[in-house]
Amino acid sequence: MSGAVIRLAWCVLTWGCIGLGTAGLALPLLPTTPFLLLAAWSAPKGSPRLAAWLHDHPRFGPSLAAWHAHRAVPRRAKALAPLLLAASWILLWTSDMPPIGLALAALLFLAVAGYVLTRPSAPASPEAPPPRAWARR
Structure with missing residues (x-):
């Protein structure tokens, strides 16, 4: 190329x-x-x-x-990330996602929130x- x-x-x-x-x-x-x-x-x-x-x-x-x-990570992003992840999970929950999908999403979202919150x-x-x-x- x-x-x-x-x-x-x-x-x-x-x-x-x-x-x-x-x-x-x-x-x-x-x-x-x-x-x-x-x-x-x-x-x-x-x-x-x-x-x-x-x-x-x-x-x-x-x-x-x-x-x-x-x-x-900016403080504003650190404050918003867990809130938006929780809102996303609630949206998935209200859309009748299968329990395994909810569990996997919860694990992923917790990992992402943990990573973001542990950054300086x-x-x-x-x-x-x-x-x-x-x-x-």
Whole structure:
């Protein structure tokens, strides 16, 4: 495959993840953070300009900078994650999901909540380097 096709594939993956992450802001069963982290990982491989845009984005950039510098999750996300996971589980429960599915979803959601809650909180004033300094790594 040519370099242009490979870069295009990375860009498609990045935009797809940005789209899914954005949709996750409104849809309770669709997570936002993993898609944005995947987009942040794939963007530099396809387009440094797209990576810079993502890391400079007013909504996504600070969270990505905190994750990169400290592996930290913003306090707001740490507060919302368990609530949204619980709401998602209740939605599954009310939709007559089979008990095995409810049990598996509960285990998955507990694992995700445990992971998010055990990450450090993002500092109030990030000490991370400016996003463009590390977006090209």
